[in-house]
Amino acid sequence: xxxxxxxLQGTLDxxxxxxxxxxxxxxxxxxxxxxxxxxxVLQVQQGSLYPALHRLEQQGWIKARxxxxxxxxxxxxxxxxxxGRKQLEAEAANWxxxxxxxxxxxxxx
Amino acid sequence: MRRLHQLGMKLRxxxxxxxxxxxxxxxxxxxxxxxxxxxRAAGMSADQARYAALRAFGNPALLRxxxxxxxxxxxxxxxxxxxxIGMRTLGRAPGFTFIAIGIMALGIGSNVALFTVVRxxxxxxxxxxxxxxxxxxxxxxxxSAGGGDFPYNLVAGGVFDAWNKxxxxxxxxxxxxxxxxxxxxxxxxxxxxxxxxxxxxxLFPTLGVQPALGRGFAAADDSLTANGTVVLxxxxxxxxxxxxxxxxxxxxxxxxxxxxxxxxxxxWFEFPDSTTQLWLPVYHEMPTTIMSHLDFHNFRAxxxxxxxxxxxxxxxxxSIISRRLHExxxxxxxxxxxxxxxxxIEHIVGDVERPLYVMLAATACLLLIACLNVANLxxxxxxxxxxxxxxxxxxxGGRLRLLREHLMESFLLSAAGGAAGLALAxxxxxxxxxxxxNMARVGSIHLDGVxxxxxxxxxxxxxxxxxxxxxxxxxxxxxxxSLHESxxxxxxGSARARLRKxxxxxxxxxxxxxxxxxxxxxxxxxxxxxxxxxxxxKNILTxxxxxxxxxxxxxxxxxxxxxxxxxxxxxxLPGVExxxxxxxxxxxxxxxxMGFTIAEHPPLPRGKGTFAINRSADPGYFAAMGIPILxxxxxxxxxxxxxxxxxxxxxxxxxxxxxGEDPVGxxxxxxxxxxLHLIVGVVGDTRYxxxxxxxxxxxxxxxxxxxxNGTLVIRSSHDVEQLALPVQHVIQGMDHDLPVSDVxxxxxxxxxxxxxxxxxxxxxxxxxxLSLLLAAAGLFGVLSYxxxxxxxxxxxxxxxxxxxxxxxxxxxxxxxxxxxxGLALGLAASTVTVRLIHSMLYETQPxxxxxxxxxxxxxxxxxxxxxxxxxxxxxxxxxxQALRME
Numbered sequence: 001x002x003x004x005x006x007x008l009q010g011t012l013d014x015x016x017x018x019x020x021x022x023x024x025x026x027x028x029x030x031x032x033x034x035x036x037x038x039x040x041v042l043q044v045q046q047g048s049l050y051p052a053l054h055r056l057e058q059q060g061w062i063k064a065r066x067x068x069x070x071x072x073x074x075x076x077x078x079x080x081x082x083x084g085r086k087q088l089e090a091e092a093a094n095w096x097x098x099x100x101x102x103x104x105x106x107x108x109x
Numbered sequence: 110m111r112r113l114h115q116l117g118m119k120l121r122x123x124x125x126x127x128x129x130x131x132x133x134x135x136x137x138x139x140x141x142x143x144x145x146x147x148x149r150a151a152g153m154s155a156d157q158a159r160y161a162a163l164r165a166f167g168n169p170a171l172l173r174x175x176x177x178x179x180x181x182x183x184x185x186x187x188x189x190x191x192x193x194i195g196m197r198t199l200g201r202a203p204g205f206t207f208i209a210i211g212i213m214a215l216g217i218g219s220n221v222a223l224f225t226v227v228r229x230x231x232x233x234x235x236x237x238x239x240x241x242x243x244x245x246x247x248x249x250x251x252x253s254a255g256g257g258d259f260p261y262n263l264v265a266g267g268v269f270d271a272w273n274k275x276x277x278x279x280x281x282x283x284x285x286x287x288x289x290x291x292x293x294x295x296x297x298x299x300x301x302x303x304x305x306x307x308x309x310x311x312l313f314p315t316l317g318v319q320p321a322l323g324r325g326f327a328a329a330d331d332s333l334t335a336n337g338t339v340v341l342x343x344x345x346x347x348x349x350x351x352x353x354x355x356x357x358x359x360x361x362x363x364x365x366x367x368x369x370x371x372x373x374x375x376x377w378f379e380f381p382d383s384t385t386q387l388w389l390p391v392y393h394e395m396p397t398t399i400m401s402h403l404d405f406h407n408f409r410a411x412x413x414x415x416x417x418x419x420x421x422x423x424x425x426x427x428s429i430i431s432r433r434l435h436e437x438x439x440x441x442x443x444x445x446x447x448x449x450x451x452x453x454i455e456h457i458v459g460d461v462e463r464p465l466y467v468m469l470a471a472t473a474c475l476l477l478i479a480c481l482n483v484a485n486l487x488x489x490x491x492x493x494x495x496x497x498x499x500x501x502x503x504x505x506g507g508r509l510r511l512l513r514e515h516l517m518e519s520f521l522l523s524a525a526g527g528a529a530g531l532a533l534a535x536x537x538x539x540x541x542x543x544x545x546x547n548m549a550r551v552g553s554i555h556l557d558g559v560x561x562x563x564x565x566x567x568x569x570x571x572x573x574x575x576x577x578x579x580x581x582x583x584x585x586x587x588x589x590x591s592l593h594e595s596x597x598x599x600x601x602g603s604a605r606a607r608l609r610k611x612x613x614x615x616x617x618x619x620x621x622x623x624x625x626x627x628x629x630x631x632x633x634x635x636x637x638x639x640x641x642x643x644x645x646x647k648n649i650l651t652x653x654x655x656x657x658x659x660x661x662x663x664x665x666x667x668x669x670x671x672x673x674x675x676x677x678x679x680x681x682l683p684g685v686e687x688x689x690x691x692x693x694x695x696x697x698x699x700x701x702x703m704g705f706t707i708a709e710h711p712p713l714p715r716g717k718g719t720f721a722i723n724r725s726a727d728p729g730y731f732a733a734m735g736i737p738i739l740x741x742x743x744x745x746x747x748x749x750x751x752x753x754x755x756x757x758x759x760x761x762x763x764x765x766x767x768x769g770e771d772p773v774g775x776x777x778x779x780x781x782x783x784x785l786h787l788i789v790g791v792v793g794d795t796r797y798x799x800x801x802x803x804x805x806x807x808x809x810x811x812x813x814x815x816x817x818n819g820t821l822v823i824r825s826s827h828d829v830e831q832l833a834l835p836v837q838h839v840i841q842g843m844d845h846d847l848p849v850s851d852v853x854x855x856x857x858x859x860x861x862x863x864x865x866x867x868x869x870x871x872x873x874x875x876x877x878x879l880s881l882l883l884a885a886a887g888l889f890g891v892l893s894y895x896x897x898x899x900x901x902x903x904x905x906x907x908x909x910x911x912x913x914x915x916x917x918x919x920x921x922x923x924x925x926x927x928x929x930x931g932l933a934l935g936l937a938a939s940t941v942t943v944r945l946i947h948s949m950l951y952e953t954q955p956x957x958x959x960x961x962x963x964x965x966x967x968x969x970x971x972x973x974x975x976x977x978x979x980x981x982x983x984x985x986x987x988x989x990q991a992l993r994m995e
Contacts, residue, residue, distance in 0.1 A: 010913065026136075026139065026140075027136060027139075027140050028139065028140045028143040028144070045167075046137075046140060046165075046167065046172055047167055047171075047172055047175060050133075050136070050137065050172060050175070050176040051175045051176045051178065051179045053176075054179040054180060055179035056178050057118065058115070058118050058119075058122070058179060059115065060112075060114040060115045060118065063114075066132075069139070071143075071146070073139060073142075073872060074133075074135070074139075075136070075139050076136045076139070081114060081556075082734075083114070083572075085761055089928055
């Protein structure tokens with residue numbers, strides 16, 4: 001396994017929105033989940049994760065709430081807002097379109 | 110929905126910042142702990158797990174900052190931080206802070222006060238409906254014989270009548286005239302003389318003003334046959350009638366005639382000027398002869414322009430009418446051939462406009478000096494803190510960040526200074542209004558929203574100016590140099606000292622300009638007060654008496670008997686050396702003139718006329734006033750009523766109209782009069798106003814009975830004021846319902862007439878003195894700073910054998926150089942700026958050498974004194990101590 005690839009600008013937002021769309025999660029779990037689902041390819045650094053979470057929260061896509069975590073400690077759980085759900089759909093559609101386009105170009109050769 | 114959510118988030122991050130910060134820390138700690146747990150689960154020891162987690166996590170403080178950067182209000186947060194830092198730094202130097210705020214307060218306060226006055230008086234439109242459509246109308250008279258151009262002459266009743274009927278350019282036109290009436294004693298109150306406005310019925314509608322109570326005049330009120338009606342000012346209604354709402358339809362007695370009160374004007378209404386206390390209809394007050402005459406220049410006229418008509422078109426329209434009148438009666442040379450106009454506001458505030466703007470300019474200079482001074486202080490502080498700043502820059506402090514902190518400091522100073530200045534301005538404006546109660550539009554001076562905005566603007570400008578000027582030098586590029594310099598062994602900061610000297614030179618230059626303007630006004634005022642008015646001014650008492658025409662009809666014997674008895678009784682009072690009566694004493698104003706011809710001279714060409722100021726005087730007037738009789742004698746006894754046929758002329762009258770002849774024995778023929786007047790004497794010249802040259806004057810006998818008002822003059826050998834009461838008792842004894850007004854000594858009367866000049870001079874001198882003080886303080890500060898910087902250098906010099914006098918001279922030269930440069934600049938700039946006050950000067954040239962020299966000497970003296978102390982201290986330095994300080 002090589003060096004984890006840098007995340008494309010803006011895709012982190014999409015990953016976070018998608019990850020918490022199933023259930024509310026705290027930061028550590030979000031990072032872990034992305035890592036697992038991507039089969040260790042995508043490693044989210046804390047230095048990117050928390051600023052992104054707080055930015056999304058300021059923008060009103062996600063909301064946060066303190067709740068008991070699986071270990072019994074209080075943790076900050078993030079979940080999608082209604083606007084965030086719409087944003088997720090838009091960004092996902094956008095991503096599909098973009099990746100298909102990139103595939104076309106890359107497989108051309 | 111999302112917007113609402115965002116707003117909620119913003120408010121939460123704004124108001125619960127501390128809590129949010131704590132939560133962020135908890136969130137990050139949770140993440141770290143989970144990582145450690147995971148590591149331990151993977152089989153690491155406790156320490157290993159911790160270190161591995163921390164390594165993966167990175168710098169927690171940095172992460173926290175990066176995350177916080179996603180929050181809103183970061184700009185505000187750092188601004189608040191700067192604000193806190195600024196306040197703390199200023200708090201650490203209370204002396205500096207106090208002085209800087211005080212200087213700013215003076216500068217901003219004086220500016221705001223003057224701006225408030227200028228805005229109220231000059232900039233605010235008149236409080237009348239569409240006031241820019243209102244014009245003041247004048248006759249434009251030119252008299253080729255006997256000279257003179259009177260572009261703003263009063264309007265004759267007959268001319269107004271013609272204008273009013275024939276013009277096509279005004280929607281309405283009204284007459285107005287300043288008068289005085291006597292209000293009779295009533296309800297236990299004494300009789301008093303009031304300033305009145307004699308106006309045509311349509312004045313109020315022309316201005317677009319409604320009475321606050323009752324009604325205005327109707328056309329029917331404005332005729333000789335109508336019953337007397339009067340409209341009161343709010344002030345008179347309140348003062349004299351206790352704001353009694355039942356005042357309407359009450360009868361009051363004015364000049365001993367009954368008048369029905371029909372209305373009260375609103376409190377703010379002042380017209381034709383602020384002293385007017387009531388209004389009377391002009392066609393009811395004035396005889397038909399005056400109202401229809403074409404050359405009795407008695408009135409002012411106000412016109413409201415029709416829509417889409419310009420002032421030029423309207424004036425041209427009136428001029429055509431005047432020209433026709435002039436040409437229809439070429440025998441009368443005093444019918445003007447043209448009309449003139451200017452905006453009403455210009456008429457009202459024209460006299461005060463220039464002085465007020467000069468004062469405003471002076472306060473702007475003062476503010477600039479204040480800013481320069483504060484900038485100077487800031488530079489000194491920056492110099493003292495340069496090591497700190499250099500270290501901060503070396504540690505990565507952004508230049509912009511440092512600049513912002515610097516500006517925040519100067520902003521705090523300006524804001525505090527502005528707040529204090531506003532309070533100062535509040536006081537100053539109150540004082541101004543109280544002192545200048547008779548100035549035009551003084552009632553419309555208020556501190557309001559616009560003034561507040563102006564204050565804010567000035568604060569920001571001052572902050573930017575003083576902040577940026579001083580920041581100019583906080584140059585990050587010379588970082589290394591300043592770290593090097595911090596070793597004390599060489600003279601540090603010469604560049605900073607250079608900037609401070611430049612600022613000082615500018616300050617001194619501005620001060621010189623103010624000093625010269627003040628010096629010129631002082632000299633002019635001195636000249637004005639030293640002017641020989643042409644009569645005795647010591648121990649003379651004057652009283653104004655206005656006999657009501659209803660009981661003292663003119664022409665007729667009643668006023669003659671009154672004046673003769675009055676003078677006889679007053680002269681009999683103990684302490685009275687002499688007494689006399691005249692229509693107006695010197696210094697009381699122009700009052701009136703009259704056309705005449707000289708019987709012995711060939712007739713003047715058609716359309717040409719001669720005129721001179723005329724006065725009625727009793728035979729004892731000249732002796733009482735100390736006006737010398739140069740030739741002939743005063744009026745003979747028995748010059749009464751129809752037998753009055755003598756005249757006396759002034760010296761300049763004789764010089765102008767009888768060149769190379771003896772006027773005594775010649776005869777004057779008065780325009781419109783029947784009999785000839787024999788000239789029996791020539792008297793010395795007098796001035797009708799202190800600032801005016803003596804005008805030709807003709808005197809006629811008071812006892813001819815044409816006059817029922819004027820001034821009683823009384824001369825005593827000492828303490829003439831003590832005669833005021835006995836004389837008023839004499840008057841009361843003769844007519845108990847006769848008010849006396851303007852009881853003034855001649856000195857007081859002349860002082861009153863030069864009040865404006867005295868006020869302007871005092872104010873400007875005050876500003877100049879203040880700026881001199883600031884400049885001196887600046888010089889002192891800079892030289893003290895330089896001396897302190899050079900302590901060790903001076904110590905070495907002295908140790909090596911330099912004479913203390915040499916050191917003194919060196920330091921003095923260092924301090925005086927900016928003063929000299931500033932002086933030169935100020936003198937040069939003044940040669941231009943003094944032109945602005947040219948029109949305010951009396952018999953003083955703007956480029957008065959004595960004033961320039963005196964200012965230069967004063968400035969040099971003050972500068973030398975300011976520099977002396979620090980230079981002296983430097984020269985007394987103990988070299989051992991200075992060197993040990995290393």
